[in-house]
Amino acid sequence: MNNFSYIQADKAKEATAAKRDDKSAAFIAGGTTLLDLMKLNVENHGQLIDVNMLPFRGIEMTKDGLRIGALERMSEVGAHPLVKENFPAVSESLLLAASAQLRNMASIGGNVLQRTRCGYFRDTAFPCNKREPGTGCPALEGDNRNLAILGTSETCIATSYPGDLAVALIALDAVLTLENAKGKQRQVPITKFYLLPGTTPQRETVLEADELIVAVTIPQTAAARKSKYLKVRDRSSYAYALVSAAVGLEVQGGTVRAARVALGAVGAQPWRCFEVEKALVGQPATEATFRAAAELALRGAKPREHNAYKIEMAKNTLVRALSEVASV
């Protein structure tokens, strides 16, 4: 890890201005991803700006939905009664992630900015277009077992966001509040927050250099209230998903009125499945409906040598998750 300077920001503007003025700087909250990547020399920051003292806390119901301060910790949010009751998928996505120690440290804002677990990205001995643009992507012919099959490009097939929470947030139409060095805030739907790799896999989100995530707001809907996060992995705990699904259903009289569906660990970014949702609405809430709709989720998937299994696993995960929320 390189030497770096460290400041603790008391005001948001202090933090965002410091970041604007120093291209080598990074915000640090829980540090669970950042310090890891710095130890690996994947990220080398000259300055760390500690944002933990900033007032971006609180979990409260507003007219726009549940507003979660970006500095709230994963464990607190996951266990919060408002979250468990109104957004079970969000709670589950948090509590099925990482380990208890990491969840106690990691912030919500940092969580949505997690970086890929692709082994080539995390080891500087390998070429990697995301880490060093233009050097190549060994994953195309290498260890791609846990990489993406949707939204990839020839330059990068990483599941750029490898975690869980953002999958649930994408399904439930969460909105991120960002604040820049001028103190100006903007709202970005999380469905528009992440960028596909294309030819610039190093650009992962629309976040500007001086912007800080200050809050996440999740609209309250009937589908969110009946939602679920299902995670398939190589071991029962403390592992990234091979495939995950966040789903929410509003069912009236046996018919699906509204559906929210997203997949994790199959797309270059958390993958909202609008076509599946469309196919569900107006249909009877049966396993046959779910199976037919799930077939649409993986259209256009581009599997590689070791990750073709994700197609079937993702469909089955969707069907299972939908069946469980619909109790069929």
Add this chain to the structure above:
Amino acid sequence: METNQKENAPTNVVGKPLDRVDGPAKVTGAARYSAEISVPGTVHGVLKTSTIAKGRITGIDTSRAAKEPGILNIFTHENLPKPAKTPKQIEKWRAAQSYLPMQDNQIQYAGQPVALVVATTLEAATQAAALIRVTYQAETPIDSYHDPKAELFDPQKIQQGKKDGHVVRGNPQQAYNGAAVKHEATYVHAINHHSPMEPAATLAVWEGADKLTVYEASQNVTMHQGNLAELLGMPREQIRVVTKYIGGGFGCKGSFWPHTILTVLAARAVNRPVKLALTRQQMFTGVGHREDQEQTLKMGATAEGKLVSIVHTKKATTSPWDNYTESNGKVMDMLYACENYSTVYELARANVMTSVWMRAPGEAPGSFALESSMDDLANQLNLDPLEIRLRNYADYDHSNGKPWSSKSLKQCYTRGAELFGWSKRNPKPGQTRRGKLLVGHGMASATYPVHSSQGTARVRLFADGHAVVEAGATDLGTGTYTVMTQVSADALGLPPEKIRFELGDTRLPTAPGSGGSVAAGTVASSIMAAAEDVWDKVVKMAVADKKSPLYKAKPTDVKVELGRMFLSKDPKKGETLLAALGRSGQPDIEGSGTGKYGAGYEEKNFGQNGANQNDDKQKPGGHSMHSFGAHFCEVEVDPDLGTIRVTRWVGVHGAGTVLNLKTATSQMTGGAIYGIGAALMEDTFRDPNFARYTNADLAGYHVPVNADIPNIQVEFVPETDPYINYLGVKGIGELGMVGVAAAVANAVFNATGRRLRSLPMTPDKVLEALRLPA
């Protein structure tokens, strides 16, 4: 006299579930592991390792690195002092890998050390290592035996020429061709890494140019001392190796690896004690691994299910220099009665470091193939998996014709089946459901050989009622300190808290390392031999002492049990060792002895241990010695998601005298967990183009977490073995893991009707198998 005897009442603690004597030191942090030890002036070493797997170094730029604060030196192949000899020049080299990096500019594997930075702080050394710029002329590496560029060859001998690469008895191919029932299958085993919690570490402390102390994370201090003496051209006596505590090793700390000698050479050059610990990532390319391998097994049986032939071949990856491969055939060779058998090894050289023994080397992957095929055969013949094993029960060792020194496998089967409720199993695959999950039950046998070994120990009994017992063994964390305290307590008739057992130092009497399951059996024997020496001396004192009830008795008429000397013919007449020693005015008395384990013990004690005295057929060394066991398990398979959960486990073992029921049960439980890891998740991926690992950390390399492990029920069946050592102890370090992967695979077959032959059985492989017709 009577009072005294009661006060020091024989404790009889061998076998009892005594708490770990080192427990308090460990939980309070008082126990120092190798990397936690510092001596005044200690500085830090950090390795820089190769990014490429094959080629040569064309340049090393250390200019930026050298500017870090407190850098004492940056060693590369250009300036690191050379050892007196390289491993290749050493006839008695005791390690799996014979290659020493940083001797020239050649790169032979990814992760090979290319530089060693020494600095006053770990942080500066770490950052300096990152700042070194190494340029390479890279060549295309070979990644494994399945690389199209790889060439398989017949090594003739494996493991530094110690073992045959071809083992044949009878006429296996002919017998197979003529068999009524045939089964052929290929089994694949992923690369596994030992991944102990404690990383490999060395602290090298020179006193002048000719005296060296090394604090090493070592499973075998004698081995480290011997290899260092050879490498440095120094007398053994001038080198001291110390390992007081080990945080797991599983074999990787039982071989000699480059970091140790590189640290020692650097310490001498900078004239400061140098401490170096491998990072978790470096643990994947620093201390060996279980090699990627593929076994083809052909088995022939009669229509009644009696084996007539086992034809086994193994292909595996090895390093550019060594022919190390696990001898998987060992278990095929003797587990069942079969007259016709062969194993042939084929290796391919690739740009990887030498693989090394990892818990149950050979037996673990070998039993996966053998016990999976047995399950298939049972299914083909419509026999219960237990029944086919009983029909092939080996009443003697078919690999050498010798009778067993003891074998309780039948009892293990019976008791295991009873505890598990095996009779309630539905033999038809794919029939049992629990909600959406498929439930299956499987079993497999376990066995591990008694490797002949010997060691020495010293016992010093103090008149004030305590004793110091010493043997240069090691404690992997599995309980050597504790069980040897118990053995010593009973040998001297003292309560365990009055015993201080010291290990892990080459200054102590030489003992074997912790490996090959030899430590407990050998060290227990050594302590008993040393205790006998003390007994003899105290008996001599007593018979010459007018105040002793044994005055004028013949020493040969005196027996000693649990610290009390008495006349064999009149056991009431006697006194404790301490009573006699106390009267002598001597503050203490010391004894030493050599103890043997396995064939050596049998030979030494032939004719002395009643059991084989009058049996002409039982010549010295005439027994085959193995421990045995049986695993039974239940799994739940999610047919949609591909996940396998182990939900129940029963392991019943026959392993001679159990020294401590608690530590022994823990060790067998750990064996099952280690096996479940290999069965379900452990898999290091080596990139085919770069011959470099892509998941070299504990987030990417999955070992089981608590949530993966069910309650594991372990029992030992009573077993007496008079041939193997003084106390009838068989080692249990490896036994608990043998057969585990097969038991899981057999349960998965019972659950799904699908046979998984590639480890680990991850969800992707399960889904693939379920797509195929049953």
